[in-house]
Every structure is written in C-alpha cells, then in structure tokens.
Amino acid sequence: MSLHLHPPIPAALEPQLLLLPLMGVSVSAGFPSPAEDWAEERVDLNLRYVQHAEATFYFTVSGDSMVSPIAERSIPDGATLIVDRALSAKHDDIVVAVIDSDFTVKRLYCRNKRLALVAENLAYPPIVMGDEQELSIWGVVTAWIVRPR
Amino acid sequence: MDSEAAMIALVDVNNFYVSCQRVFEPNLIGKPVVVLSNNDGCVISRSAEAKAVGVKMGAPWHQLRDFAEQEGIIARSSNYALYADMSHRVMTILSRFSPNQEIYSIDECFLSFDGLPQDHTELGQEIRSTVLQWTGLPVCVGIAPTKTLAKLANHIAKKQARFNSVCEWQKLSPSQQDAQMQALAASEVWGIGRRISERMAQEGIHTIADLRTANADQIRQRYSIVVQRTVHELRGIPSIELEESTPDKQQILCSRSFGQAIYTEQELGEAISIYIARAAEKLRKQGSVAGSLAVFIRSNPFRPKDPQYSQHILVPLTQASDDTLLLTRAALWVLKRIYRTGFAYAKAGVMLCDLQPRTAVQGHLFLQTADPIKRAALNKVMDDINRQWGRGSIRVASAGFNHGWKMRQNKVSPYWTTRWDDLPKTR
Numbered sequence: 001m002s003l004h005l006h007p008p009i010p011a012a013l014e015p016q017l018l019l020l021p022l023m024g025v026s027v028s029a030g031f032p033s034p035a036e037d038w039a040e041e042r043v044d045l046n047l048r049y050v051q052h053a054e055a056t057f058y059f060t061v062s063g064d065s066m067v068s069p070i071a072e073r074s075i076p077d078g079a080t081l082i083v084d085r086a087l088s089a090k091h092d093d094i095v096v097a098v099i100d101s102d103f104t105v106k107r108l109y110c111r112n113k114r115l116a117l118v119a120e121n122l123a124y125p126p127i128v129m130g131d132e133q134e135l136s137i138w139g140v141v142t143a144w145i146v147r148p149r
Numbered sequence: 150m151d152s153e154a155a156m157i158a159l160v161d162v163n164n165f166y167v168s169c170q171r172v173f174e175p176n177l178i179g180k181p182v183v184v185l186s187n188n189d190g191c192v193i194s195r196s197a198e199a200k201a202v203g204v205k206m207g208a209p210w211h212q213l214r215d216f217a218e219q220e221g222i223i224a225r226s227s228n229y230a231l232y233a234d235m236s237h238r239v240m241t242i243l244s245r246f247s248p249n250q251e252i253y254s255i256d257e258c259f260l261s262f263d264g265l266p267q268d269h270t271e272l273g274q275e276i277r278s279t280v281l282q283w284t285g286l287p288v289c290v291g292i293a294p295t296k297t298l299a300k301l302a303n304h305i306a307k308k309q310a311r312f313n314s315v316c317e318w319q320k321l322s323p324s325q326q327d328a329q330m331q332a333l334a335a336s337e338v339w340g341i342g343r344r345i346s347e348r349m350a351q352e353g354i355h356t357i358a359d360l361r362t363a364n365a366d367q368i369r370q371r372y373s374i375v376v377q378r379t380v381h382e383l384r385g386i387p388s389i390e391l392e393e394s395t396p397d398k399q400q401i402l403c404s405r406s407f408g409q410a411i412y413t414e415q416e417l418g419e420a421i422s423i424y425i426a427r428a429a430e431k432l433r434k435q436g437s438v439a440g441s442l443a444v445f446i447r448s449n450p451f452r453p454k455d456p457q458y459s460q461h462i463l464v465p466l467t468q469a470s471d472d473t474l475l476l477t478r479a480a481l482w483v484l485k486r487i488y489r490t491g492f493a494y495a496k497a498g499v500m501l502c503d504l505q506p507r508t509a510v511q512g513h514l515f516l517q518t519a520d521p522i523k524r525a526a527l528n529k530v531m532d533d534i535n536r537q538w539g540r541g542s543i544r545v546a547s548a549g550f551n552h553g554w555k556m557r558q559n560k561v562s563p564y565w566t567t568r569w570d571d572l573p574k575t576r
C-alpha cells in the first residue's frame with residue numbers, strides 16, 4: 001500500500017493529540033516497606049489444581065448422571081470440571097469420554113479385561129464396552145468446582 | 150559444540166484450524182471439514198477428507214455451497230480465539246523439548262536438536278505423541294541439518310504414511326534422498342515462490358534435485374543471494390539461522406471487510422475506533438509507541454457498477470504514542486478528511502507506523518496536556534479489564550454499540566477454551 005504523507009497535525013487544531021512529556025516524572029522514594037522481605041506469593045488455585053497447564057481444559061457438567069448419594073463423589077449439574085489430558089486414565093478415575101461423538105463424564109471401570117463407564121447416579125445403567133468397541137477417553141477429571149450461589 | 154552436530158526439527162500441526170475444531174467437536178472426525186476466512190469468504194483449512202473430494206485451498210465458499218451440500222462438507226467460521234489458545238499450548242509443550250525454539254507461525258515451530266543425545270527420530274515420535282495426548286492435535290516432524298531440509302523432511306513425513314509422521318533426513322540413504330528430491334517439484338522448497346519456480350522451469354530447473362545440483366554462483370547472479378542460500382541449505386550447509394525471538398513488528402495493521410456495506414461517517418468511525426483499540430493494545434503489549442498512523446477506507450471493487458472510492462492518508466503524530474484515546478482522536482481526525490458521502494463502504498483499516506520502543510521516546514519540552522502517568526494507568530486498566538472480561542468490554546464511546554457492519558461469521562463455534570460461558574458441555 002502506498003500512502004500519502006500529510007504534514008504533522010498542527011498542535012493548535014488538536015491539542016489533545018500531543019503526547020505528554022515523559023521528562024520530569026519523579027518516582028517517590030520513601031521508607032522501604034518493613035514487610036517487603038516477608039512477602040510471599042499469594043495462594044493460587046492454578047498451582048494447586050492444575051498440574052499440566054497446557055493439557056488442562058474446563059468443561060461444564062450438564063445433567064444428573066454423576067449425582068451420587070455419597071457426597072464426595074457427587075458432581076451436580078452445572079459444576080465446572082478440570083480435565084487433564086496428560087494423565088492416562090486408570091480404574092476408578094472419573095473421565096471425560098467420547099461416546100457416539102458426544103462428551104460424557106463417568107467413572108471408569110477397568111478390571112478383569114472388562115471396560116465400562118459407570119454413572120454415579122444409580123438411575124443410569126453402566127455403559128459396557130464390547131470387545132470390538134473402542135473407548136475414547138478425552139481426559140481425566142482431576143477436580144470439580146461447585147458454586148453454592 | 151561440533152558444527153556437524155547441527156540438527157533442526159520442524160514441527161507443525163496438520164490442518165491446524167480443522168484439527169482445533171475436531172478436539173471439541175468429535176463428530177467432525179472422519180468427515181470432510183473446512184474452515185472459512187473472515188466474513189466466511191474462502192476456504193483456509195481443509196481436513197484430509199475435504200482435500201480428497203477436491204476442495205481447493207482458497208476456494209470461495211459461495212461457489213462451493215452446492216457442491217458442499219452434495220458431498221456433506223461441513224464448514225466452520227474461523228475461531229481465532231480458539232486457534233491462538235491451542236497454538237500457545239502446542240508451542241509451550243514444544244519448548245520443553247529443546248532450549249532453542251523459533252515459533253515460525255501459528256502452527257509451525259523450529260526446534261534446535263543440537264547436542265540432544267537422544268535418537269532424533271525417537272525424540273520426534275515423543276514430541277508427536279505428547280502433543281497429541283496433551284492437546285488432541287496431530288503434528289508432523291521433519292528433522293535435518295538445515296531449516297530448508299527440515300521443511301522438506303516435514304513435507305515427506307506428512308505425505309508418506311510409512312514415516313509415521315516423523316522423517317529424519319539423515320536416516321535416508323543418499324540414493325533415497327536423491328529419489329525424494331527428484332520426485333518433488335522445485336516449487337515445494339521453502340522460500341521458492343511461484344514466480345521464481347516458473348522462471349526456474351524455463352531454465353531447466355524442475356525438481357528439487359535440479360535445484361540442489363544447480364551452480365550456486367549462477368543462481369546468485371540470476372536470482373538472489375536468498376535463493377543461493379536455499380541451494381546451500383538443500384546441500385546440508387546451514388545458511389539460515391534459527392531466530393529465537395521474533396523481532397517486534399515494525400507496523401501494526403488492523404483492517405476488515407464489513408459484513409454489509411456502510412454509508413455513514415459515524416459507522417466508519419465506530420469500525421476505525423475498534424481497529425485502533427486492537428492495534429493500540431498490540432502496540433502496548435510489545436512495549437512500543439507509534440510515530441505515525443494511517444487510515445484507509447474503500448468501497449467494494451468487486452461491484453464495478455457501484456461508484457468507487459478509495460482513500461488513505463498517513464499522518465505523523467507530533468509525538469509518538471501508545472495511548473488509545475489519543476490515537477483514536479487522530480484516526481477520527483484523518484477519517485473526517487478522507488470521508489466522502491454517497492459511497493457504499495466495504496472495508497476500512499488502520500495502520501500504526503514508525504514504531505519505536507517506548508523507552509526511546511524523547512521528552513517534549515513545550516507540550517503539556519493530560520497527565521501522562523494517568524493516561525498510561527488508564528490504558529493499562531483498559532487492557533486489564535478487556536483481558537479479564539473479554540475484548541471490547543470497555544472502550545471509547547466512538548466505538549459505538551450496534552455494529553450492524555460487523556463481520557459475517559455464521560458458522561462460528563463456541564470459544565471453548567477462552568470463555569466461561571462457552572465451555573464444552575459433558576453429560
């Protein structure tokens with residue numbers, strides 16, 4: 001692109017266009033902070049709950065298939081899942097899997113050469129993998145967040 | 150370090166945009182899928198299945214629509230927020246494998262394998278499987294003593310299944326190397342564009358093998374030192390260095406076509422205000438100030454029956470700046486001078502030029518306007534808010550609110566990795 005060159009915009013026309021002098025900017029030097037040597041990094045949820053940042057993704061849970069009578073295993077509708085793809089899924093992990101091109105969150109059963117995806121909610125029957133069927137695990141759930149309000 | 154040990158890997162993501170879509174839409178796997186450019190104009194990424202049914206790169210979508218319906222081709226608008234995030238993930242993962250990395254484009258990266266003791270093909274396979282598991286994206290790896298050969302090896306890894314996505318050039322025998330080079334056109338070489346390769350064909354250089362054995366001095370005389378370097382690189386002599394940090398941009402351009410024609414200065418002003426905001430944000434991110442800025446507007450040259458108008462002006466700023474408010478004012482001042490009524494405007498843009506590091510800016514003795522520290526703080530707050538709450542959450546009022554002219558992106562997928570409300574759902 002070739003460009004016409006216009007003369008500088010006259011200051012009188014548009015005084016606001018002028019950038020401000022950087023000179024004369026003083027930094028106040030007062031007392032050193034007595035707390036400075038004691039400062040620590042603030043606690044960060046990422047450091048505690050995200051092991052592999054580049055492999056971590058978030059999902060929103062939809063539905064009640066993981067609602068359980070056992071409180072600590074229960075994942076309600078609307079919860080945010082933290083999913084780590086760098087981990088290999090093992091027996092009893094909660095995983096995000098792809099079934100018929102849809103994402104599903106279930107507990108992985110993997111014992112005695114039997115493979116199934118189990119809902120925590122007893123109203124949902126387990127999804128049992130046949131011999132021919134391939135199970136596609138998208139990632140392993142490492143934590144979930146539930147907001148009470 | 151022994152210079153003979155020089156070894157470079159080129160890692161790139163296969164069909165990057167389509168592959169990003171497939172991570173979050175498993176139903177697209179195995180189907181012909183294309184991603185469209187801004188405004189849903191042209192095909193800019195194709196799945197292997199879409200290539201197989203003959204969809205060409207750059208094909209205009211409106212010409213393709215009937216064929217797409219017939220072939221079951223699925224189209225998506227480009228989702229750059231997603232691609233940028235996925236790219237960042239891939240590049241960060243790759244940085245673990247080598248201390249020297251040159252990010253070449255959104256989906257391509259050179260890594261130095263110099264002095265890495267491992268078997269290089271094994272290392273390439275480890276890179277491939279790690280990126281695939283961590284991000285869901287398939288990559289190919291080419292490994293060779295020069296960047297040009299690494300590009301070539303990558304091309305071979307991609308096209309020939311027996312390499313399993315990783316091709317180490319030095320593991321091919323000299324006769325195999327020669328056969329590969331004879332089978333590929335010179336235009337497949339990195340840096341050899343269409344015009345050069347057409348000229349080469351007239352002078353008897355058809356294949357990569359021809360180019361490699363050409364007289365390097367003559368090549369320099371007839372073409373350029375750049376092409377001569379390419380010849381050296383094809384012979385395995387490193388002539389193009391790994392650039393570990395990308396140099397700061399010298400100009401920042403932000404321009405778009407509108408979804409529908411606009412007629413008023415006010416609407417043009419809204420678009421230009423938004424482009425300035427984007428450009429100024431980039432400017433601050435790289436720690437530069439702009440010494441001048443250009444604004445351009447034009448009608449639609451593809452509608453020759455309409456009256457046509459196109460104009461642009463570059464104005465120097467009295468003092469270089471990175472302040473969105475000041476740059477917006479300057480841009481609107483320019484717009485006022487180039488705007489003419491009676492035209493259907495199809496595109497507008499802004500360019501920030503004469504960039505220099507903020508620290509190099511001279512103080513100005515006689516100018517005194519708003520408090521510079523307050524202005525810098527204001528811009529920082531604006532950047533912080535927009536980063537946290539989404540682009541455009543806070544903006545200058547001249548950017549407007551309605552934006553009937555905004556890009557057409559009818560097939561855009563959710564921003565799965567960058568917005569809470571768009572997270573993928575799992576049942």
